[in-house]
Amino acid sequence: MTSPAPRRLQGRVGVVTGAGRGLGRDVAHALAAEGMGLLLLSRTSSELRSLADELAAYDVPLLPAAVDVTDASAIDRVVAHAEQQLGPIDLLVNNAGRIETTERPFWEADREELWAVVETNLRGPMLLCHALLPAMVLRGRGHVVNVTSRARAATRTGTYTGYAVSKRALSVLTEALAAPLAGTGVVVVDLLPGLVRTPMTAGMAVWQDVPDDGWTPASVSTAVVVDVALGRYDDRAGELLDAPELARG
Numbered sequence: 001m002t003s004p005a006p007r008r009l010q011g012r013v014g015v016v017t018g019a020g021r022g023l024g025r026d027v028a029h030a031l032a033a034e035g036m037g038l039l040l041l042s043r044t045s046s047e048l049r050s051l052a053d054e055l056a057a058y059d060v061p062l063l064p065a066a067v068d069v070t071d072a073s074a075i076d077r078v079v080a081h082a083e084q085q086l087g088p089i090d091l092l093v094n095n096a097g098r099i100e101t102t103e104r105p106f107w108e109a110d111r112e113e114l115w116a117v118v119e120t121n122l123r124g125p126m127l128l129c130h131a132l133l134p135a136m137v138l139r140g141r142g143h144v145v146n147v148t149s150r151a152r153a154a155t156r157t158g159t160y161t162g163y164a165v166s167k168r169a170l171s172v173l174t175e176a177l178a179a180p181l182a183g184t185g186v187v188v189v190d191l192l193p194g195l196v197r198t199p200m201t202a203g204m205a206v207w208q209d210v211p212d213d214g215w216t217p218a219s220v221s222t223a224v225v226v227d228v229a230l231g232r233y234d235d236r237a238g239e240l241l242d243a244p245e246l247a248r249g
């Protein structure tokens with residue numbers, strides 16, 4: 001009888017934002033399957049509960065918490081609680097994201113929604129980095145994955161301006177953190193997932209006619225996240241990891 005493969009992230013702890021559905025849910029599965037304990041964040045409690053039920057099969061410590069990533073004091077509280085309950089956090093996956101619900105040019109778009117998109121996609125990752133980096137730097141170890149986008153939907157339609165602005169800014173955050181973090185043992189990278197079929201993309205008019213083979217499997221991105229956590233891309237701090245390109249080799 002062959003013994004099961006060793007779990008490569010056993011005993012380590014990660015945070016996945018936007019874990020309730022879409023890509024974040026797949027990332028949570030992939031990390032838990034490797035033995036990682038997880039703080040799971042998004043706003044919809046029912047999705048977090050059903051995810052935690054699924055992940056129970058991996059027998060890893062879990063902390064699902066319904067938190068808005070733009071809420072600074074809620075982030076501080078949940079991070080402190082997670083460090084107490086789960087232990088030091090090794091990995092942050094800034095995956096939670098939002099896009100405009102209609103394809104309208106900037107000047108016709110709802111300005112409150114535009115700003116809410118920017119807040120979710122930029123303030124959220126900034127708050128989480130701000131909360132988690134001090135302990136990572138102190139321990140001399142940690143990984144951050146910022147899930148970004150080339151915002152092709154925005155270029156193609158001339159819309160989704162808040163999304164395009166926020167994702168470009170998120171990449172600037174990654175680049176800006178790389179130099180001050182050099183030599184600390186903490187590595188921040190960007191991840192480009194390709195075009196993944198999720199509740200987000202399913203709701204976008206621009207992607208309605210994409211053929212079945214036009215989508216990128218989520219597994220392409222989850223493999224990169226696991227590899228980042230394992231240190232495989234430590235020499236690419238501040239860079240953008242294009243998951244479909246890496247999968248093609």
Ligand SMILES: NC(=O)c1ccc[n+]([C@@H]2O[C@H](COP(=O)([O-])OP(=O)(O)OC[C@H]3O[C@@H](n4cnc5c(N)ncnc54)[C@H](OP(=O)(O)O)[C@@H]3O)[C@@H](O)[C@H]2O)c1
Nearest residue numbers: 018020021022023042043044068069096097195196198200
């Ligand atoms: N799908 C793609 O093709 C693609 C391509 C490039 C980049 N991306 C990026 O990949 C990430 C995941 O995308 P997806 O397609 O999986 O999106 P999705 O299906 O819409 O899922 C987004 C997740 O983020 C959570 N979220 C949204 N706002 C939040 C907030 N304020 N606080 C906490 N959680 C929040 C959502 O849960 P609640 O609403 O319950 O909070 C949900 O769990 C996003 O950053 C997206 O921009 C996706």
